[in-house]
Amino acid sequence: VAEIDDSRASSRLAGRRLPHGTSIAVLLVGAALTVSLAVVAASAHDDNEDRLLGQRVSEAAAVLTASLPSIETPVASAVAVVEVTDGADQDSFRRLMQPLVEQGGPYVSASLWRVDRPLDGPELVVGTEPKLVSQPDAVVREVLGRAVAADGLSVTGLLDGPDPRLGYAYTTAAGSIRYAAYVEQVLAPDRRSAPDPDSPFAGLDFAIYLGRRAVEPALLSASVDDPILSGRRADEVVPFGDTSLLLVMSPSGDLGGRTMAALPWLVALVGGITTIGAALLVERLLRRRDQAQALSDENASLYAAQRSLLQRLQRSLLPNRLPEVEGLESAATYLPGAAGLDIGGDWYDVIDVDARHVLVVAGDVSGRGIPAASLMATLRSSIRAFASEGRQPAEIFDRLTRLVDIERDGHFATVVCAALDLVTGDVTVANAGHPSPLLVTPKGVSLLEVPVGPPIGVVAKATYEQSAVRIEVGTTLLVFTDGLFERRGETVDEGFDRLRSTVHSERGSSAVGALIEAVVAEQIGHTQHDDAAILGVRWTSPATTSA
């Protein structure tokens, strides 16, 4: 039985391969939470990058604006000297400009122009010849005109051709003749420049355009080949002399640091792992629960199997078939108790001693379990042996009492024995602490009374009395154990009286089996706790033979 149940249990365990719905739900909810968190983190990172980039562009714009005075001041000083002397002190101009146009200086050319005669060319050139000289007259006029119009430095891009330059012009109205100082700065031919890796702007790509528009011809300098910066970008227009510069910046990496940039991915990774872990854990717990359920089912079925095995064992200790005796009708029922995995010690027996005599027995060994059952088997076979020797009930008890000792066996037994003479109808009874048998006739129910001796095994060498009564044909002798009538919440007497009145109302049953069935149905409700046995023997006709 256990083997069959094992394989059934393991097949139940093996049957569950699909994950539980709960686990999938945990997975889905976890995944949704993870994605949401990752999106929030990505969005936060995005906002942060935008904010940081905006700050950097403002800082860079401030640096550009701050560079203007360093250009303006020397040029303004040099032209002021010339104008104050009405063009006489051109040496001072040369002396002031010379360091700025030498090797390593910011400019390649510094020149002095008369504003009223632009097409005459420069009056004085320090360094190389300005690119402005080779420009059309209109350009020259415009540069000088703008210098006059500007409220400070005027800035001009000479950006076409292989030698792009940026020109700065400045004039004051300090004397009667207006002069303009003009310096030119060379841009890199490809207009590329990389920021110093130690500068605060390392990590940012940039492009600076002259004017307000990001167009290729106006590009002054860029850190990348493709100056139209794509992706995340920020720009700012910086006032620069009489014109403007457009500063465009784009992060080449992450401004907030790698951790910030990795945060959404980190969230996704950790969330993903946590979700999968939680789903697996839930799945594992659910599977464990399933296994526990399977084990519990298995235990229940093992328990049931064990119980049924014990009940079969118990029944095997009882007569599997009552002897067929002429003139006698017998029926019996054994009811296993509601108590757990234990075999009870109730028994009954009909012993056909000879053709004329039968011995009717009911007994109850105290306690439960295999020892009680084995003592019951001993008593049952001993009674059979003593009966076959022709012993009367009281003598049988006298002998039984030497076989059982509660001190040694841990159990005692209540027994009732009634010997029936099938010729005369004499019933001789002895009782060792057992509930009194009942005599049932169509007229009524009476006790089969005899002084009750102590249970077998309680008193060593106890002696028992027996008494005899003559019954009529058709009388049924009922023996039973106390499990048949004992009930919670009432005294033993009350229970016995209830049984007696049940038997009284069922006394008209035509068959003994029907009588017993009716009594059991009435007595044994759902409240039955102890084992119970009941045996009925009806004397249907006197025996014709005599032994």
Added chain:
Amino acid sequence: MDEPGHDLGVSTTVEDDATVIAVWGEIDLDTAPRLRDAVDDAIANGSTRLVFDLSRVDFMDSSGISVILETRSSGTDIVLRNPPHSVLRLIEATGLTDVLQVEP
């Protein structure tokens, strides 16, 4: 398992040379093990004379008889104190009137 109103109470006191086990409520198949535990404790504590005070027992069935007889078999002196009529009837019906010592 225990239903309200179907319960057993046990208290143990030591009185001179005897241990008194006072029982109230109902002694049946379900509650008898608790009475047996109290008896086992008393015997384990060295009592050789046990007084079962049964005056407040409402009902007792053969399970109670079993506990009392098993206790007696362990060599302990047993006295049943003040058992109610129904318990006396059970003792009589079980053929134990001359076996068990009953005091009022």
